[in-house]
Amino acid sequence: MVTKLKSRNITENDFPKDADDLTKVSFILHYAILAPSSWNAQPWIFKLQGNTIKLFHDAERMQTHRDPLGRENIISCGAALCNLRIALRRFGFLEETVIMPPNSEENLIAEVTWKNTGEFGKDNKLFKAIQQRHSYRKPFTDEIVKPELIELFENAAKVYGCEFIPITINSTQMALAGMISEGDKDLGADLATRKEYASWVRSSGRSEDGVPGYAMGNTNAVAGILAPLTHRVFNYTDEFARGDQALTCATTLLGVITSPTDTPSDWVQSGQAVERVLLSAAANGLQASFLNQPIPVVELRKRLQSLLGLTDWPQLILRIGYPTEAPKVTARRKLDDVLLL
Numbered sequence: 046m047v048t049k050l051k052s053r054n055i056t057e058n059d060f061p062k063d064a065d066d067l068t069k070v071s072f073i074l075h076y077a078i079l080a081p082s083s084w085n086a087q088p089w090i091f092k093l094q095g096n097t098i099k100l101f102h103d104a105e106r107m108q109t110h111r112d113p114l115g116r117e118n119i120i121s122c123g124a125a126l127c128n129l130r131i132a133l134r135r136f137g138f139l140e141e142t143v144i145m146p147p148n149s150e151e152n153l154i155a156e157v158t159w160k161n162t163g164e165f166g167k168d169n170k171l172f173k174a175i176q177q178r179h180s181y182r183k184p185f186t187d188e189i190v191k192p193e194l195i196e197l198f199e200n201a202a203k204v205y206g207c208e209f210i211p212i213t214i215n216s217t218q219m220a221l222a223g224m225i226s227e228g229d230k231d232l233g234a235d236l237a238t239r240k241e242y243a244s245w246v247r248s249s250g251r252s253e254d255g256v257p258g259y260a261m262g263n264t265n266a267v268a269g270i271l272a273p274l275t276h277r278v279f280n281y282t283d284e285f286a287r288g289d290q291a292l293t294c295a296t297t298l299l300g301v302i303t304s305p306t307d308t309p310s311d312w313v314q315s316g317q318a319v320e321r322v323l324l325s326a327a328a329n330g331l332q333a334s335f336l337n338q339p340i341p342v343v344e345l346r347k348r349l350q351s352l353l354g355l356t357d358w359p360q361l362i363l364r365i366g367y368p369t370e371a372p373k374v375t376a377r378r379k380l381d382d383v384l385l386l
């Protein structure tokens with residue numbers, strides 16, 4: 046059964062070329078669920094109906110305190126949608142996608158209607174990058190990201206009607222670093238938010254979802270295993286604020302993903318946009334991590350808009366650069382757990 050395969054270990058050679066179309070589409074979903082998601086909550090459910098894939102937001106996996114509207118989870122579903130569409134084309138399926146169709150079922154994010162042409166896609170750089178992309182939270186090398194790559198990221202976001210705004214002026218970068226640190230402090234000052242975060246921290250290497258301890262800065266083996274406990278008991282807000290500010294200042298490229306308005310469809314599009322930017326980066330040897338802390342804080346989001354002279358809505362903040370070591374790999378839930386046939 047293709048649904049028993051592990052997404053992280055899958056290869057193109059596993060594609061069930063002699064199977065029926067539904068089995069092929071199920072196989073392709075393994076690539077969708079390699080998308081990044083807020084707290085690695087993987088808040089998606091897929092339903093296969095005839096030649097349509099329905100992607101739903103799994104509202105039970107929301108961070109209800111920090112994100113009561115589910116903005117970040119819907120963005121995460123958008124990232125999975127981006128992967129799905131790229132992987133469908135790779136394996137010869139044409140698709141048409143409708144985002145949040147009107148009068149549709151609750152929590153429906155998108156309907157993707159497919160047709161198998163049997164003709165495999167030729168330009169597979171972005172497809173291959175699905176397995177190369179990982180969140181990379183360590184310092185990058187000081188190699189400058191070339192202007193043509195920045196242009197590639199700008200164009201990637203535009204495919205979905207969004208913008209990638211590169212931060213190229215040093216004083217703006219420093220101001221943004223200050224806001225990220227303020228965001229850390231603002232969110233961390235709230236006990237309920239801290240508890241919610243802690244509930245998604247997992248022992249390093251021991252879970253199919255959530256953020257492993259090492260990603261929270263618990264880099265030695267014992268601290269990584271104890272992380273779910275220590276993050277419930279201790280308040281690391283000041284360490285996060287200092288660490289994130291230092292990382293931001295030391296990064297050669299920061300970028301903000303924006304959308305024209307701030308509706309749930311904009312969040313889906315922002316998710317597709319950020320994933321295409323991340324895949325374009327990974328396809329060129331770069332990695333990235335998220336530093337979104339100012340965005341959930343209303344006043345900081347407004348200040349970010351005015352810092353960048355924007356009327357559009359900032360949705361995500363990225364640092365992008367060349368990694369100094371192999372990125373760590375996070376786990377995914379089994380396809381069986383997110384697929385309704």
Ligand SMILES: Cc1cc2nc3c(=O)[nH]c(=O)nc-3n(C[C@H](O)[C@H](O)[C@H](O)COP(=O)(O)O)c2cc1C
Nearest residue numbers: 081082083084085117120121179180256335337375
């Ligand atoms: C909408 C969204 C918000 C995220 N916010 C953060 C964040 O604030 N800090 C962070 O370190 N990672 C953040 N991430 C990255 C996730 O933690 C990461 O994608 C997840 O742990 C899976 O790991 P991977 O990206 O290496 O596959 C975010 C990802 C998404 C899609």
